[in-house]
Amino acid sequence: MPEIKRITLPYQASLLSLYQALRALPYPALLDSNHDAFSDTKFDILVANPLARIYAKQGAHHIEWRDDQADTPLYTLTDSDSPLSTLEQLLTLSTQEPWAKNAPKDLPFTGGLLGYYGYECGHYVETLPDNVLHDISLDQLSVGLYGWSIVSSHASSTTELIITPWCSIQEEKSLLTQINKALSLAPSAALNSDPIEPQSRPRFVLKTPFVSNMTALEYKTKFDTVKDYILSGDCYQVNLAQRFSSHYAGDPMDAYLRLREVCPTPFSAFMELGEQQAILSHSPERFLLCEQGRVESKPIKGTIARGKTPAEDKANADTLLASEKDRAENLMIVDLLRNDLGRTCLTGSIKVPKLFALESYANVHHLVSTVEGRIEGVDQSIRVFHESFPGGSITGAPKIRSMEIIDELEPHERSVYCGSIAYFSVNGQMDSSITIRTLIADRGRIHCWAGGGLVADSKYQEEYQETFTKVGKLTHTLEHDFLK
Template structure:
């Protein structure tokens, strides 16, 4: 689908401004309603290309155990669109995936009512021009599969929260240029917002140390239960996670900046909003892992499975990286999840199109080395990005295999729900493009507490102490940065 919008180019010098261009612009916008940043970690991290910023959505769809809720506010120019208003009421009653699909279709209808400059974006290599931005929590899987509900949901975020955004500011680090994509009216608003000074923020602080919900003995007990399930043949792999929490105060944006500095990653993001009681909720994520991308019907997923901590010296670092690549256990873990994801993608992909161009490649970050594979395919005729999301969610790298049985065991053994952790942050564009993360290395800040999770996939020959240390290594640098 092609829609005519006006583009206003905002050139910037990447080498001179460093990451300040994206971060300083978002700092000016972050107090706007439902401001969102999808951050590629540039220039501290090689590989990322685009950053996406937006705010002030036309509507917000929240989905949870009691159905859907759709709220405004709509711009004044939209309030007389009776068709749009009627659609808002209908969306709240639709099944979750269909509600998201129908919400997305409202955007071209809405924008068509405005005076837009003619600019065909079909040839532009931009990831997002307008559409849905937000998150799908791990528990969104409950809307797709019949799962038990025995653990406490003590954070109680919506299962999914997606805004309908009619503008975006895109920074392209390859071209070293930024694009403001908006209608003329919206463009004037955004430029005025960007001229305002950034609001002052209170330094983020931990008021108590991080403490685990499970002590070491509790982790060990659950590890042994997982081993029993694996040896009984229930699963080949089960992901076991533990949560760490601390009392906190100050600004969640400052928390994000600390995490970003400590571990820049290509699929990072920051979301903040007010709940029904007026309390701030925030998701701050520095994920290294892509879940699923759709670009002109080409699909890609990049599961991470296999981790080593970085070494204290170059020699130790190289040894640990080689150990990961040569480990039969880690390779077997990765291959299991590749097979699971090949099956997930195959449900909505053209026959014969599912490929594995890269298996168990090394990717290195500030705190860990990872083993990463790449699976690609092409969407089948009559299928779209939301069909893919429904077929593959949640990502197999953070559940286990077979997926549904692994999720049932996770529900039995983990003492509380995972919330946004192991869900996805991302976008779904009106042209059908989508990109989403696996929300690992992710904190949720709510009601005066910050929560972090660390975990890993367990297989039959996993060693308890090594797995426990690995779950800590993945988030130790994040806890130190926040502290």
């Protein structure tokens, strides 16, 4: 019986060099834990050249098989009105492969689905209005079925090429040739985590400063509308965001590498989606994790800027920890997530082991809680994800009403922002981020967003400034380093 192959490679504390070597393949993706900055992170994952890609745009979805699969695809799927149902079918069929049932459990990804879900995929979960301007050409959703991966396991200091029986001998040989060439050309890169220089790609250049899609007055008008909804009992909290946009030329990976250096986060990712399209994610926030049937979510609610001195930094952290407003806001989202996970997790399994924990990043402190549940079945992780999407920490409460208000007040689609980058492995493992602190490079235009949860006692100036605090490290770095 065919089985998964595990081919040992020299340990890579970062997979950036190997990504550079393989990025010419279709739909490459790097899930990047920034292990050097976050020593407790577990894995980095690199994939490319999926056997199939499921993508959606404004209601229509498609499955596109790779050329060598076009005539006789791996699976025949029943028709569905929703890309989420198609993905669930595909994962179920994949996990039923005999080799998948014996897939090792110590790896996060042993073949399966990996990609991104835009915020607007919430329309496939709930009935919602759609009045925003759709001016971004990226697909609403793009998820690949990947037959191989490179995984760095930081706890054991190992890096492996994982080959599933879906891969041909020719594909395996080609991969090993490219990997060995990259490692032989840059042995120091393998040891020191320095990326190989991009080849034949023009340097990233930012052509204009970032500009918001709201003036300060427009933000205040929308802020006041949210407060009116809250005071009238429509909702308890709404996450209101503004978008910052610019124009660029050149290789977005230059920008990703620079932002990775100044804004390290444990759920970073770089994905290339076709001609002149890329996702540069520097997210600090997990959405859902599934390991051995245990589901975990870590919502972030509560933010304060880092201090300029150690004393000021500690004072800011203490202020956040003591903030009744931020604790109440965090608790609302914890309750929302308990409800979302309760749709699919086993009855009585929902727990909150951590409430209001402090986590610190380059430019901000956050309040983070942990919500847990349990599921049965290796193909059930994707159902938990779909039934909980999008994450409550970036919508508000109650979720559906908050999303209706967001649609009413925000002028443009959120696209990848506040969606998720996720993988669903055939061995039952799953992990996902909430794509905050995330930029989209879209054929010469680049966008990023920042928002905050508004509640009854929110103050306009504080909330408006918080959006700039969250996004400033990204926009200011690119403007300083790459602006003509």
